[in-house]
Amino acid sequence: MKTPSSSSLLALLEAPLDRVSAEPLQRQLCRRIKDAIVAGDLPAGLRLPATRALAQELVISRNTASMAYEHLLAEGYVVADRQGTVVAELRTHAHTRTNASSPPSPRLASRLASLRPSPATTADCTALRPGVPALTQFPQAHWRLALAYAARSATPNTLNYGDPLGELALRAAIASHLAVTRGVHCTAEQVVVTEGAQEALNLCVRLITNPGDTAWVEDPGYRGGKSALQAGDLRVLPKRVDAEGLYFTATDWRTEQPRLIYTTPSHQYPLGTVMSVARRLALMAAAQAHGAWIIEDDYDSEFRHSGEPIRAMQGLVSDAPVLYVGTFSKTMFPSLRLGFLVLPERMQPLLQQPLRELLRGGHSHEQLAMARFMEAGHFVRHLARMRRLYRERQQALRSALGQHLGVPHSIEGGRSGLHLCVRFSANYADVAVVEAAQRYGMAPQALSGFALEPQTQDNGLVLGYGNTPVETMGPLVKKLGKILKGLA
Amino acid sequence: MKTPSSSSLLALLEAPLDRVSAEPLQRQLCRRIKDAIVAGDLPAGLRLPATRALAQELVISRNTASMAYEHLLAEGYVVADRQGTVVAELRTHAHTRTNASSPPSPRLASRLASLRPSPATTADCTALRPGVPALTQFPQAHWRLALAYAARSATPNTLNYGDPLGELALRAAIASHLAVTRGVHCTAEQVVVTEGAQEALNLCVRLITNPGDTAWVEDPGYRGGKSALQAGDLRVLPKRVDAEGLYFTATDWRTEQPRLIYTTPSHQYPLGTVMSVARRLALMAAAQAHGAWIIEDDYDSEFRHSGEPIRAMQGLVSDAPVLYVGTFSKTMFPSLRLGFLVLPERMQPLLQQPLRELLRGGHSHEQLAMARFMEAGHFVRHLARMRRLYRERQQALRSALGQHLGVPHSIEGGRSGLHLCVRFSANYADVAVVEAAQRYGMAPQALSGFALEPQTQDNGLVLGYGNTPVETMGPLVKKLGKILKGLA
Numbered sequence: 012m013k014t015p016s017s018s019s020l021l022a023l024l025e026a027p028l029d030r031v032s033a034e035p036l037q038r039q040l041c042r043r044i045k046d047a048i049v050a051g052d053l054p055a056g057l058r059l060p061a062t063r064a065l066a067q068e069l070v071i072s073r074n075t076a077s078m079a080y081e082h083l084l085a086e087g088y089v090v091a092d093r094q095g096t097v098v099a100e101l102r103t104h105a106h107t108r109t110n111a112s113s114p115p116s117p118r119l120a121s122r123l124a125s126l127r128p129s130p131a132t133t134a135d136c137t138a139l140r141p142g143v144p145a146l147t148q149f150p151q152a153h154w155r156l157a158l159a160y161a162a163r164s165a166t167p168n169t170l171n172y173g174d175p176l177g178e179l180a181l182r183a184a185i186a187s188h189l190a191v192t193r194g195v196h197c198t199a200e201q202v203v204v205t206e207g208a209q210e211a212l213n214l215c216v217r218l219i220t221n222p223g224d225t226a227w228v229e230d231p232g233y234r235g236g237k238s239a240l241q242a243g244d245l246r247v248l249p250k251r252v253d254a255e256g257l258y259f260t261a262t263d264w265r266t267e268q269p270r271l272i273y274t275t276p277s278h279q280y281p282l283g284t285v286m287s288v289a290r291r292l293a294l295m296a297a298a299q300a301h302g303a304w305i306i307e308d309d310y311d312s313e314f315r316h317s318g319e320p321i322r323a324m325q326g327l328v329s330d331a332p333v334l335y336v337g338t339f340s341k342t343m344f345p346s347l348r349l350g351f352l353v354l355p356e357r358m359q360p361l362l363q364q365p366l367r368e369l370l371r372g373g374h375s376h377e378q379l380a381m382a383r384f385m386e387a388g389h390f391v392r393h394l395a396r397m398r399r400l401y402r403e404r405q406q407a408l409r410s411a412l413g414q415h416l417g418v419p420h421s422i423e424g425g426r427s428g429l430h431l432c433v434r435f436s437a438n439y440a441d442v443a444v445v446e447a448a449q450r451y452g453m454a455p456q457a458l459s460g461f462a463l464e465p466q467t468q469d470n471g472l473v474l475g476y477g478n479t480p481v482e483t484m485g486p487l488v489k490k491l492g493k494i495l496k497g498l499a
Numbered sequence: 500m501k502t503p504s505s506s507s508l509l510a511l512l513e514a515p516l517d518r519v520s521a522e523p524l525q526r527q528l529c530r531r532i533k534d535a536i537v538a539g540d541l542p543a544g545l546r547l548p549a550t551r552a553l554a555q556e557l558v559i560s561r562n563t564a565s566m567a568y569e570h571l572l573a574e575g576y577v578v579a580d581r582q583g584t585v586v587a588e589l590r591t592h593a594h595t596r597t598n599a600s601s602p603p604s605p606r607l608a609s610r611l612a613s614l615r616p617s618p619a620t621t622a623d624c625t626a627l628r629p630g631v632p633a634l635t636q637f638p639q640a641h642w643r644l645a646l647a648y649a650a651r652s653a654t655p656n657t658l659n660y661g662d663p664l665g666e667l668a669l670r671a672a673i674a675s676h677l678a679v680t681r682g683v684h685c686t687a688e689q690v691v692v693t694e695g696a697q698e699a700l701n702l703c704v705r706l707i708t709n710p711g712d713t714a715w716v717e718d719p720g721y722r723g724g725k726s727a728l729q730a731g732d733l734r735v736l737p738k739r740v741d742a743e744g745l746y747f748t749a750t751d752w753r754t755e756q757p758r759l760i761y762t763t764p765s766h767q768y769p770l771g772t773v774m775s776v777a778r779r780l781a782l783m784a785a786a787q788a789h790g791a792w793i794i795e796d797d798y799d800s801e802f803r804h805s806g807e808p809i810r811a812m813q814g815l816v817s818d819a820p821v822l823y824v825g826t827f828s829k830t831m832f833p834s835l836r837l838g839f840l841v842l843p844e845r846m847q848p849l850l851q852q853p854l855r856e857l858l859r860g861g862h863s864h865e866q867l868a869m870a871r872f873m874e875a876g877h878f879v880r881h882l883a884r885m886r887r888l889y890r891e892r893q894q895a896l897r898s899a900l901g902q903h904l905g906v907p908h909s910i911e912g913g914r915s916g917l918h919l920c921v922r923f924s925a926n927y928a929d930v931a932v933v934e935a936a937q938r939y940g941m942a943p944q945a946l947s948g949f950a951l952e953p954q955t956q957d958n959g960l961v962l963g964y965g966n967t968p969v970e971t972m973g974p975l976v977k978k979l980g981k982i983l984k985g986l987a
Contacts, residue, residue, distance in 0.1 A: 049780070049815065082806040085914070087743060087775025101777045137659075146655035155650045158864075162643045167634035170832035171625075206694060209859050222710055222732060238856055244710060244732075255575060287575025289589045292537070318570040327537065344658035348861030368726055371697050373836030374862070376646075426573070 028069060036071050040079040048088050048098055055100040059089065138487055140454035141281070141430040141475035142311075144341050145400055153389045154343075154380070161380040169379070173372035177204025177351075180382040185337075185351050188385060192313060194322035195335055201359050203352045203366060204378060207345075208310060208338040209235055211352035214369065215271065215306050215334050216243035218362055224270040229257050231461035231469055233280045236273040236308065245271070249463035252279055256286025257294065264301050272298065272305045276324055277312035281461050281473040282432050283424010291324050298332045304355075308336045311428035313394055316402045318426065325353060339381065341429060341477070342394060349374075349381060401429060404476040404484070411488035418495050420471070429477035432458060437470040439498045444472065447494045453487060516557060524559050528567045536576050536586055543588040547577065626975055628942035629769070629918040629963035630799075632829050633888055641877045642831075642868070649868040657867070661860035665692025665839075668870040673825075673839050676873060680801060682810035683823055689847050691840045691854060692866060695833075696798060696826040697723055699840035702857065703759065703794050703822050704731035706850055712758040717745050719949035719957055721768040724761040724796065733759070737951035740767055744774025745782065752789050760786065760793045764812055765800035769949050769961040770920050771912010779812050786820045792843075796824045799916040801882055804890045806914065813841060827869065829917060829965070830882060837862075837869060889917060892964040892972070899976035906983050908959070917965035920946060925958040927986045932960060935982045941975060 028039050047053045060068070062076040069076070080096050083089045090099045137143070176182070182202040189195035205211040212235065220226070222244035228237050230249030240247045248267055251258050257274050272294070276286035286294075298305050307324045315321070325335040335353035343349070354362060384390050405425055412422060412433060420435040441457035448455055458471040472491070479487070516527050535541045548556070550564040557564070568584050571577045578587045625631070664670070670690040677683035693699040700723065708714070710732035716725050718737030728735045736755055739746050745762050760782070764774035774782075786793050795812045803809070813823040823841035831837070842850060872878050893913055900910065900921060908923040929945035936943055946959040960979070967975070 045776075045810075049776075078806070085773060085806050086809055087777045099775075099777050101780050143659060146658045149655070149658055151650075151653065158646065158650060162639075162646060165639065167637070170634045170637055170834055171631060172828075172833040207859055207861065217730065242705065242857070285573060287587075288533070288537075289575045289587050292589050318566075318573050321574055322533075340660075345660040345859075346658055346861040346863040348859065369730070371695055371833075371836065373695065373834040374865075375834040376865070377862075 028071070037075045037079050037082075040069070040071070040075070041082050044079070044083060045086075045088055048101065053098050055098050057098040058094070059096040059098065061095055138453045138479050138483065139448075139474045139476070140478065141456055141473045142341065143475060143478040144344060144429065145397060145404075145478055146344060147478075148397065148400060149344055150389065150393055153387075153393075154384060157380040157384040157387070157389070158376070160383050161376050164379070165376065169375050173375045173378075175367045175370035175372040177202065177372070178375055178378040178382060181378045181385075182351075184382045184385040186353075188390070189323075189335075189337070189353070193309065194326035195353060196326045196329070197335075197353045197356070201354045201356060203354065203370075205350045205352055207340055207348045208308065208336050208350040209239065211336040211338075211350050212236060212239035212273075212306065212308070213242065214352060214366070215304075215336070216240060216245065217369065218365060219304050219334075220245055220270050225267055226271040226273065227257070227259070227267070227269045228273045228463065229275065229279060230463045231281060231458060232273070232463070233275060233308065233310075234461065236275075236306075237463065240271070240273065247463070252282055252284055254284065255290040256284055257290070259294070259297070261297075264297055268301065269303050272303060273308065274305060275308045275310065277309050277321055278424065278426065278428045280308075280310065281424075281430065281456070281458065283426065283428065283430070285321060285426055286324075288327070291327060295324065295328060295331055295333065303332065305331075305333045306336055307333050310336075310338055311341045313342050314398050314401050314429065315427045316398070316405060316425065321427075330357065331355070342390070342397075343381070347377065347381075349377065401477060404479065404481055405431065407481040407484040408474060408476045408479075408488070411484040415485065415488040415492045416495065417492040418499075430473055430475045432471060432473050434458065434468065434471035435495070437467045439470070439495050441470045441472060443498055444491070444494055447497070448491060451487075451490050453490070455491070516559070525563045525567050525570075528557070528559070528563070529570050532567070532571060533574075533576055536589065541586050543586050545586040546582070547584040547586065549583055626941045626967050626971065627936075627962045627964070628966065629944055629961050630829065631963060631966040632832060632917065633885060633892075633966055634832060635966075636885065636888060637832055638877065638881055641875075641881075642872060645868040645872040645875070645877070646864070648871050649864050652867070653864065657863050661863045661866075663855045663858035663860040665690065665860070666863055666866040666870060669866045669873075670839075672870045672873040674841075676878070677811075677823075677825070677841070681797065682814035683841060684814045684817070685823075685841045685844070689842045689844060691842065691858070693838045693840055695828055695836045696796065696824050696838040697727065699824040699826075699838050700724060700727035700761075700794065700796070701730065702840060702854070703792075703824070704728060704733065705857065706853060707792050707822075708733055708758050713755055714759040714761065715745070715747070715755070715757045716761045716951065717763065717767060718951045719769060719946060720761070720951070721763060721796065721798075722949065724763075724794075725951065728759070728761065735951070740770055740772055742772065743778040744772055745778070747782070747785070749785075752785055756789065757791050760791060761796065762793060763796045763798065765797050765809055766912065766914065766916045768796075768798065769912075769918065769944070769946065771914065771916065771918070773809060773914055774812075776815070779815060783812065783816060783819055783821065791820065793819075793821045794824055795821050798824075798826055799829045801830050802886050802889050802917060803915045804886070804893060804913065809915075818845065819843070830878070830885075831869070835865065835869075837865065889965060892967065892969055893919065895969040895972040896962060896964045896967075896976070899972040903973065903976040903980045904983065905980040906987075918961055918963045920959060920961050922946065922956065922959035923983070925955045927958070927983050929958045929960060931986055932979070932982055935985070936979060939975075939978050941978070943979070 028036050062073055062080055066073040066076040084091055087099055089096050179199060181204055183199040185202050186197050186199045205214065216239050220243055224245050226240045226245040226247050227250045228240060228247055229252050237247060256276055256279060276291060278285065294305065309323055323335060325331050325333045333355065338350040339347055408431060409422065418435050418439060420433050423432040425431050441459050445455055445457045456473040458473055459465050459469050462469045516524050550561055550568060554561040554564040572579055575587055577584050667687060669692055671687040673690050674685050674687045677685065693702065704727050708731055712733050714728045714733040714735050715738045716728060716735055717740050725735060744764055744767060764779060766773065782793065797811055811823060813819050813821045821843065826838040827835055896919060897910065906923050906927060908921050911920040911922065913919050929947050933943055933945045944961040946961055947953050947957050950957045
């Protein structure tokens with residue numbers, strides 16, 4: 012072992028230790044020696060002065076010097092031999108040379124990066140944004156009371172890892188709410204509380220499929236659904252949507268053999284079509300016959316504006332091959348990040364163990380507050396108020412479109428939910444309209460952006476009315492009309 | 500089209516509508532007709548009575564009857580022709596025949612189901628459980644104030660989808676805390692707030708790797724790390740841990756070509772080894788040379804019990820090929836579900852778009868409360884209190900082991916964190932000890948359960964002292980001693 016002079020250590024420390032610093036002397040000493048070792052100023056094999064000599068030289072206590080050496084030893088910066096303390100052999104070249112690690116180029120990251128920027132990146136635009144509920148109308152006072160109630164009733168155990176599948180009180184409240192309002196058949200045990208609908212979709216993919224399996228999505232359809240399937244390395248095939256909903260033929264089943272089908276039957280996103288009961292039954296029958304599973308994403312069906320509420324597919328027949336997905340993002344507010352997945356009864360026992368490995372539970376505070384909010388009746392009252400409000404807002408949007416859009420168009424959807432879909436000629440490119448609208452603080456979405464395989468008729472706007480007040484509809488649509496006129 | 504007599508509809512409805520039910524007549528009528536159609540009692544092609552006739556027969560208003568038919572039409576249960584209303588052709592066999600959908604058998608679910616039940620399933624046992632902080636010592640009052648502060652300062656916009664990468668106030672608080680306590684070099688922009696460490700690990704896998712890539716894990720090592728890698732369909736290779744941490748040779752790099760390395764350098768889980776700085780630098784240099792990335796899981800390094808805090812690998816050299824992962828589960832409480840990922844500076848711009856596709860933001864309320872708790876100094880004060888407490892608890896556990904375990908053993912780890920690792924002869928099978936201990940309400944973990952490729956020396960117990968009071972240590976370890984004696 013080389014034994015260069017240890018004077019270099021003392022030279023290094025010539026700049027005196029800072030005796031008024033909040034950083035203790037021992038820590039300062041350690042830090043400076045480490046930096047010198049990593050920088051190569053104290054080469055491997057260098058023998059360090061004995062602690063007594065170092066202490067005298069630096070006018071520090073012997074104990075401080077010893078503790079510093081002990082720490083350097085523990086971290087492996089120095090090694091001890093019978094004569095004392097020696098700088099360890101480190102591969103210090105790591106910090107000097109250019110980092111050769113390749114940038115990440117996984118299929119997923121590049122696939123996702125190639126998507127058009129998602130609407131989340133245009134956070135300043137809020138008017139007419141689809142999927143956002145009436146944020147100013149949310150009963151914050153009642154919610155704060157529910158949060159405070161949950162905080163007061165928290166025990167030390169509430170702080171611990173909770174049930175990975177969610178707080179049972181909330182799972183029970185969800186099960187009974189879904190039975191009443193959506194006709195879903197399930198027990199609390201079948202309900203899994205998730206991080207919004209997105210985690211529910213990811214779970215379906217991970218639990219049901221293997222990479223390379225085929226999945227069907229509605230085209231045009233919900234981006235988040237597609238992302239979840241693509242992230243699972245599935246072969247994602249687009250299916251067109253007709254007046255009765257997702258369209259398929261017997262041949263499709265034989266040749267494409269889907270394992271998973273993603274659909275929004277109560278209110279197709281973005282077209283707003285309601286899947287007919289004939290199509291629902293046919294889809295479930297075919298899925299059963301071919302060993303496939305259906306994800307029923309029931310994202311905004313609580314806001315029904317005309318006719319009776321339409322029962323969920325899940326409850327239409329017994330033992331339906333359906334994973335039912337829902338969210339509180341529209342019924343409460345998006346940043347709550349609470350969604351849920353209803354497992355098929357038959358699948359539930361099989362998936363207990365995998366789910367407990369994949370999920371960690373938690374957010375007990377908000378989950379218990381949500382259960383309280385539901386049990387106290389605030390949730391259904393809020394839904395009823397919002398249903399009336401959204402009906403008015405939709406009506407105002409329809410009138411404004413009729414009066415001010417100024418180009419031939421057709422309006423689709425609107426039997427439920429928070430948005431309308433407006434189609435117009437591809438002579439007015441929807442992407443250009445959306446770009447121009449953003450400059451006026453509006454965030455409609457381009458219908459063409461929802462298509463996997465865009466067709467010329469997929470041109471138009473998806474207009475959200477949930478968070479846009481009645482009195483602003485006229486002026487906003489006038490601006491859209493002006494933009495369209497400018498593109499003619 | 501067949502036109503069977505419509506008397507069957509009236510027969511079906513002979514049981515009168517319930518006029519005192521909370522369910523409106525129109526909804527009752529719809530429901531009963533739908534059920535009859537789905538059950539096949541009203542066959543396809545059946546012509547329904549005219550609304551006037553139906554209204555008279557059932558003594559309901561004509562409007563109620565019309566609305567019911569309109570709803571049935573909208574859902575596709577019936578079709579309209581020039582003469583009136585006819586039951587639609589449905590594939591009603593879906594509900595009658597046995598469901599042929601195969602149960603799910605994806606690789607992931609079966610792999611996860613084959614794992615031994617995770618400790619989360621033994622929720623009643625709490626004594627000596629690793630990884631749980633002192634739940635009764637958490638300053639609930641201060642936390643409630645921070646939550647209330649966040650609730651009061653919530654605007655309607657706080658309810659909206661937040662920044663997918665997390666609230667900027669929290670990301671900034673994390674970045675400056677990590678700089679001071681862990682020597683991590685990063686800006687707030689590099690910090691991504693996640694659902695605990697587990698989501699951070701999942702993100703690393705999804706952002707950095709492709710299915711089939713090779714990953715290294717420490718063996719024995721953290722189950723959650725292995726799960727995340729396996730869920731990404733990686734080829735997971737175990738690496739042994741020696742006195743300096745994760746052990747590898749130059750040949751390993753050439754023949755195995757890992758893309759991702761999962762490590763816990765500050766306090767190896769479960770062995771408690773501190774990775775030497777030589778090993779750290781060598782690992783980073785090799786990763787840079789071979790285009791690999793390191794996940795540094797720094798799960799409990801805030802609780803340092805002897806010597807100086809050990810700087811994170813991430814800050815040891817500039818431009819380190821490291822994704823730094825941390826969690827508030829140990830420093831705050833598990834059900835908070837807040838973790839974070841620090842992206843390498845160079846990678847951050849590339850990953851903005853994929854991350855915005857994968858994450859939805861939200862939990863703004865807790866994130867803003869956490870930022871407040873940190874800014875007000877409650878967090879560092881709590882950490883300092885807990886550091887003292889855990890030091891006492893560890894000391895009590897060590898004494899108790901010396902006095903009461905009664906079999907030859909060695910204690911590893913303990914320089915930081917919330918657990919000790921105790922090895923003893925494989926003559927006392929650790930799995931049997933753990934099973935017996937659970938009957939006494941204790942939840943130690945079997946060292947052999949952390950191994951991918953178990954070796955005979957991987958036999959012993961991982962004992963958590965975070966949530967176990969000093970005065971109970973003696974009696975608990977006495978019981979363990981008794982169990983061991985019984986197995987001899």
